Amino acid sequence: MMAAKIRQPGWYRALAFSILGVLVCLGLSTGLRAAFSVDPVYDGESVLQISLLMVPLFFLGGIGCFDYWLRWASGRTVVDDHADHGAKSWRDYFKVNTDHKVIGIQYIVVSFFFMFIGGLMAMLVRAELAAPGRQFVDPNTYNGIFSVHATLLIFLFVIPVFAGIANYVIPLMIGAPDMAFPRLNALSFWMLPVAGVMMLLSFLAPGGSFASGWTAYAPLSVDAPIGQAFFTIAVQFAGASSIATALNFLVTIITMRAPGMTFFRMPLLVWANFSTSLLVVIATPFIAASQFMVILDRALGFNFFNPSGGGDVLMYQHVFWFYSHPAVYIMMLPGFGIISEVLATRARKPVFGYRMMAFSLLAIVLLGFTVWAHHMFVSGMSDWIRIPMMITTAIIAIPTGIKIFSWVATLWRGVLKMDTPMLWATGFIAMFTLGGISGVMLAMVPLDIHVSDTYFIVAHIHYVLFGGSLFTIYAGIYFWFPKMTGRMFNERLGKLHFWLTFIFFNITFAPMHLIGVQGMPRRVSDYAEQFATWNMIISLASFVVGLSTLIFLYNMIVSWRSGPKAGANPWNSLTIEWQVSSPPPIFNFDAIPSVVGGPYEYGVPGAVHAVFDEAEPEPVAVGAGASASEAD
Amino acid sequence: MEAASIPSPVGHEGEHHHGPPIANQSSRVNSEVLGILLFIISEIMLFGAFFAAYFFIRVVSADGWPPGEGLPVAVAGINCAILLSSSVTMHWTDVSAKRDNQMAMRIGIVTTFLLGLTFLFIQINEYLHLGFTPETSASASVFFGLTGLHGAHVVIGLLLLWMSAVRIFKGKVGPDHHRGLEVPGIYWHFVDAMWIVVFTTIYIL
Amino acid sequence: MTAKNWIVLLAIIVVASVIGIVFMLALSWFPEQGSNVAPEIDTFWDVLVIVSVPIFVAVTTVMLFSIWRWRQRPGEEDLDGPPIHGSTKLEVIWTIIPTIIIAALTTYAAILLVDIQAAPAKGTRVVNVNGVQFAWDFETQTADGPVKTAKLYLPINEPVKFNVRSKDVIHDFWVPAFRLKVDAVPGITTSYNLTPTKLGTFDVVCAELCGLGHAYMRQTVTVLTAERYATMMAKLTKASGTPVAAAGGDGIGEQLFVAGNPATGATACGACHTLAAAGTTGVTGPNLDKELKADNASAADIMEMIVDPNKEIAKGYSKGIMPANYATTMTKAELDALTKYIYESVQGKG
Numbered sequence A: 001m002m003a004a005k006i007r008q009p010g011w012y013r014a015l016a017f018s019i020l021g022v023l024v025c026l027g028l029s030t031g032l033r034a035a036f037s038v039d040p041v042y043d044g045e046s047v048l049q050i051s052l053l054m055v056p057l058f059f060l061g062g063i064g065c066f067d068y069w070l071r072w073a074s075g076r077t078v079v080d081d082h083a084d085h086g087a088k089s090w091r092d093y094f095k096v097n098t099d100h101k102v103i104g105i106q107y108i109v110v111s112f113f114f115m116f117i118g119g120l121m122a123m124l125v126r127a128e129l130a131a132p133g134r135q136f137v138d139p140n141t142y143n144g145i146f147s148v149h150a151t152l153l154i155f156l157f158v159i160p161v162f163a164g165i166a167n168y169v170i171p172l173m174i175g176a177p178d179m180a181f182p183r184l185n186a187l188s189f190w191m192l193p194v195a196g197v198m199m200l201l202s203f204l205a206p207g208g209s210f211a212s213g214w215t216a217y218a219p220l221s222v223d224a225p226i227g228q229a230f231f232t233i234a235v236q237f238a239g240a241s242s243i244a245t246a247l248n249f250l251v252t253i254i255t256m257r258a259p260g261m262t263f264f265r266m267p268l269l270v271w272a273n274f275s276t277s278l279l280v281v282i283a284t285p286f287i288a289a290s291q292f293m294v295i296l297d298r299a300l301g302f303n304f305f306n307p308s309g310g311g312d313v314l315m316y317q318h319v320f321w322f323y324s325h326p327a328v329y330i331m332m333l334p335g336f337g338i339i340s341e342v343l344a345t346r347a348r349k350p351v352f353g354y355r356m357m358a359f360s361l362l363a364i365v366l367l368g369f370t371v372w373a374h375h376m377f378v379s380g381m382s383d384w385i386r387i388p389m390m391i392t393t394a395i396i397a398i399p400t401g402i403k404i405f406s407w408v409a410t411l412w413r414g415v416l417k418m419d420t421p422m423l424w425a426t427g428f429i430a431m432f433t434l435g436g437i438s439g440v441m442l443a444m445v446p447l448d449i450h451v452s453d454t455y456f457i458v459a460h461i462h463y464v465l466f467g468g469s470l471f472t473i474y475a476g477i478y479f480w481f482p483k484m485t486g487r488m489f490n491e492r493l494g495k496l497h498f499w500l501t502f503i504f505f506n507i508t509f510a511p512m513h514l515i516g517v518q519g520m521p522r523r524v525s526d527y528a529e530q531f532a533t534w535n536m537i538i539s540l541a542s543f544v545v546g547l548s549t550l551i552f553l554y555n556m557i558v559s560w561r562s563g564p565k566a567g568a569n570p571w572n573s574l575t576i577e578w579q580v581s582s583p584p585p586i587f588n589f590d591a592i593p594s595v596v597g598g599p600y601e602y603g604v605p606g607a608v609h610a611v612f613d614e615a616e617p618e619p620v621a622v623g624a625g626a627s628a629s630e631a632d
Numbered sequence B: 001m002e003a004a005s006i007p008s009p010v011g012h013e014g015e016h017h018h019g020p021p022i023a024n025q026s027s028r029v030n031s032e033v034l035g036i037l038l039f040i041i042s043e044i045m046l047f048g049a050f051f052a053a054y055f056f057i058r059v060v061s062a063d064g065w066p067p068g069e070g071l072p073v074a075v076a077g078i079n080c081a082i083l084l085s086s087s088v089t090m091h092w093t094d095v096s097a098k099r100d101n102q103m104a105m106r107i108g109i110v111t112t113f114l115l116g117l118t119f120l121f122i123q124i125n126e127y128l129h130l131g132f133t134p135e136t137s138a139s140a141s142v143f144f145g146l147t148g149l150h151g152a153h154v155v156i157g158l159l160l161l162w163m164s165a166v167r168i169f170k171g172k173v174g175p176d177h178h179r180g181l182e183v184p185g186i187y188w189h190f191v192d193a194m195w196i197v198v199f200t201t202i203y204i205l
Numbered sequence C: 001m002t003a004k005n006w007i008v009l010l011a012i013i014v015v016a017s018v019i020g021i022v023f024m025l026a027l028s029w030f031p032e033q034g035s036n037v038a039p040e041i042d043t044f045w046d047v048l049v050i051v052s053v054p055i056f057v058a059v060t061t062v063m064l065f066s067i068w069r070w071r072q073r074p075g076e077e078d079l080d081g082p083p084i085h086g087s088t089k090l091e092v093i094w095t096i097i098p099t100i101i102i103a104a105l106t107t108y109a110a111i112l113l114v115d116i117q118a119a120p121a122k123g124t125r126v127v128n129v130n131g132v133q134f135a136w137d138f139e140t141q142t143a144d145g146p147v148k149t150a151k152l153y154l155p156i157n158e159p160v161k162f163n164v165r166s167k168d169v170i171h172d173f174w175v176p177a178f179r180l181k182v183d184a185v186p187g188i189t190t191s192y193n194l195t196p197t198k199l200g201t202f203d204v205v206c207a208e209l210c211g212l213g214h215a216y217m218r219q220t221v222t223v224l225t226a227e228r229y230a231t232m233m234a235k236l237t238k239a240s241g242t243p244v245a246a247a248g249g250d251g252i253g254e255q256l257f258v259a260g261n262p263a264t265g266a267t268a269c270g271a272c273h274t275l276a277a278a279g280t281t282g283v284t285g286p287n288l289d290k291e292l293k294a295d296n297a298s299a300a301d302i303m304e305m306i307v308d309p310n311k312e313i314a315k316g317y318s319k320g321i322m323p324a325n326y327a328t329t330m331t332k333a334e335l336d337a338l339t340k341y342i343y344e345s346v347q348g349k350g
């Protein structure tokens, strides 16, 4: 019985494989050290670092991510009977599944789980900062908490939750039965919990969790205790996951669009994820490299960032920001896509200036690669780089402005249905404009020299990431909730969630601009007496933001279980995902629809975006209810 | 692998279970080929980051170059030739697959694999006789970083070639089933091309 | 939209912008202006505010106006808006206007930056600023050689150039009142220059996360009149002199406390501790006058606290902030002199 369980892919085998993995790493470490006669033969840190790298692979193998490929690689005939496609009960969500809809939900739920933990860390940060002096935690723990806060929210929440939403809707939107590489898709998902759990486990490491911020600047991260390695390696898994998903999106969008779905008939969400995926594929390897170098310096005594060995400390920042600036657009462009969908549907009007909306996304992608050093204006790099980087950075305001203005023009003369998704969308426009403008101020070098590394930056971060990305995520979750669950959420609770968050979000983060300019540095557990009043106000407001998030949680859980049934198309939208049932059939369509017009032809009588064959012939089933496909 | 023989875990309740509709093919490019090309773009960027490190340490910080007392350019040059010839045999294998020449395919894949292995062997041997280690200096770190990263890619490439070889020897590759050879092949050509760039910047410039 | 509607909309935008600008300018944003660049940067900020507020107000007002004017009313559930797909004219306008604004702002910023970055005049006073976990020390170049202190002193209205270095990780040398900052990067020297224009004592802040003591890496700079500065320097030169070579001799204890030992890298105690006798005002660590007296610490106790600071942690402070390397960066004789000095300074006064 037990043996059978362990042989099947699943949690038992994952556990067994993980234990095996630890033993292998132990053997590897001690074996190698003995072979090269390093003393002592047993070194806990070395075993730990190797395990961090390898055990996740054992786990992924155990849970079943590689079974199909290994079978293929061993030269067997592989038959895809779609057994692991689609969820028949809630248990299937805890297994490796190849259905993009299941994976989408897995992504969304897991990333919200990490969002709550990351948010809880923010609550601890605010509790500590409520008054000057030490309240609850020592400085080292404090540094760890805000580092984990930011890392979880960026790498385990915003980036993957967008991938999750896109996973769910993109194949439906473009009329594809699934993603191009469903098994790769599953692997991408399963790497996420691995990365997230690793980051959380760092709190158990001797010396505490990683504590050098989400930026992990060398040489601080090189000298830091072992907890830092959890960051370094977890980021590799999160990064690999995001590259694999991006590649999957690109191939899906390029090769699997329904007949008639030209690029300029794609909904803007698809455009947005197309652009984002380009960014991910091109930029993410840079953060992988930066962390590889850190781990080499840490574990094997390389000298990349060791000035006394001829290394270059600033090189870390160049490599890191070459990824992490594009990363901020990775965290924003999919949101832009969501807003376009929500606004068009709820304002009952075509998105204003569709083509410019698509081109401005591509412009942001291109420009995004030319601005990284705006994070380094005070880093001590050569002075001459500052002015060119200031100019390119400021230019990004132009394509972004095109988007903002076009959205506002989309609202103009519409029939605005001001329900929950729409509230978040319009709230987003206001908050992101504010955050974007403070970004342009930061781009102005003379001002940035004063406000860099202060709470002014913290304010900017949260206006663009919370008021920007998170607002769009909320808009998107409320918008597609009926599609994903087949049920309606509670509208009144949704509105309450919006208003509480909106108001207290502003009370929390707006004053940070002020105390930043007044001179309060960021990343401090203690501050000068003069900032005490504002910090108390900020902390109190932030707790309300936290509590308002519980309303959201309650609404989602209760509505998912017992909300009123939603029809196929509660928003009366034209795009394809709303033309199938809620939730959609297991293979999305019986036959692929044909696209005959633009996605947003609201107000044109009788306009449709896609047509479905009426009497669809039952696809011929191959074999015993399985389509055998010999992958070649 | 034993796992392979295990019956699928989820029971089939529904007899009416049918497969997905066939997706519309909206581009002439094959999806596997497009996938590997995009992956290669990612890989190029990964190398790009290490080249950035090279640039900063050699040019901006002006840590002495080359590390140690000169690099064994001749050995590396021979190695370069070995790797390049493996690209030729790889191509030959691929062409043979399309012509359904099973024998040529087998010889081709084995030669390619062995050439790759030789490259790796010479590289490791070179490491042992360099006279410096990554701990010596930043330029040494860069040297090992770039060549080591490339070496890791050779290893991955060899693994992929191994899989193709297994399938070739089981007779699973032919004119209609050559994607499993073509895709690792593209990757192998990339690994070779990247070596030319690494070789030039490290040993020649 | 009637003409009247347009006028109302425009009027709201103008009025709200004016209110917004007035409100924003009325807030007291910056700390006091302590250097020649401060007024320039503060003016730049005002310009940025004046440009930004109308952009934000315009976007939000048009949005709120649309919501107010065209929100769905009962009976309109099945209505769609007009199928407007775009307008090239509008799109050109809202591309060009931001372009002009951006061009103007970056030009202004570039000119200002070139001005700030301008190389210092020959003969400008040089101060070496050294960051170490978790304290700054300052080395002022004078005619009689360098003077090392835990606290920064500057004469008013005299240009000064800071050469900023780090011994371990990245720090950032920032005086909010001066408005300028730059990272202290291990392996290279960074710098900036300015002219202090206001008498008084201002905060020196470390603005780059540098480890667990980062929050406490706060010191002060005092700007003095030329005469008082000269006197102060003379006094400090006497205390400093050449690196501590021979043990014993008067003033060694105080010198170590105020300036540490540059030769071995021993950080100045005064950077973190207040001690009336030495005239230091650091706040990172406990106030030694108060705490040691309250503890009634013996010389041996003090010695242990210096050599092994993590053994017992003063209440309200954290482990790992006070350097634990004094046993290696100071000789036995130096430690004895330092301990004796501290003991006498604390107990001597009552």
Ligand code: HEA
Binding pocket: A215, A328, A329, A331, A332, A374, A375, A377, A393, A394, A396, A397, A398, A400, A401, A402, A404, A432, A433, A434, A435, A436, A437, A438, A439, A440, A442, A443, A444, A448, A451, A452, A453, A457, A460, A461, A464, A465, A468, A469, C055, C059, C097, C098, C099, C101, C102
């Ligand atoms: C979603 C994430 C996101 C987004 C979208 C942005 C967008 C922008 N950011 Fe931001 N940024 C971050 C996340 C983001 N940022 C984070 C996390 C950090 C801190 C990292 C760290 O150190 O931890 C940071 C830091 C940061 C810095 C470094 C500050 C420092 O450390 O010293 C700078 C400097 O130039 C900057 C600038 C900008 C600019 C110019 C934009 C632009 O893209 C904004 C463009 C948008 C608009 C301008 C609004 C709409 C436009 C109009 C209405 C048109 C008219 C407007 C004008 C003419 C002005 N950002």
Ligand code: HEA
Binding pocket: A115, A116, A117, A118, A119, A120, A122, A123, A125, A126, A146, A147, A149, A150, A151, A153, A154, A158, A212, A213, A214, A215, A458, A461, A462, A465, A466, A469, A470, A508, A522, A523, A524, A525, A542, A543, A544, A545, A546, A547, A549, A550
């Ligand atoms: C998407 C990104 C994101 C999001 C959503 C948030 C959300 C929040 N952030 Fe965060 N933050 C960052 C990204 C983000 N942050 C980044 C990148 C940094 C920089 C880090 C660095 O310097 O390296 C940062 C840094 C940062 C700091 C500066 C720390 C420092 O420099 O010392 C602060 C301080 O106030 C802060 C606060 C908050 C608060 C109060 C929220 C709140 O809005 C969170 C609200 C959500 C919840 C609270 C979760 C749900 C609620 C519950 C689980 C119920 C429990 C509730 C109660 C007990 C009341 N953040």
Ligand code: CUA
Binding pocket: C131, C132, C133, C134, C170, C171, C172, C206, C207, C208, C209, C210, C211, C213, C214, C215, C217
């Ligand atoms: Cu030194 Cu922060």
Ligand SMILES: [Cu+2]
Binding pocket: A324, A325, A328, A372, A374, A375
């Ligand atoms: Cu940026």
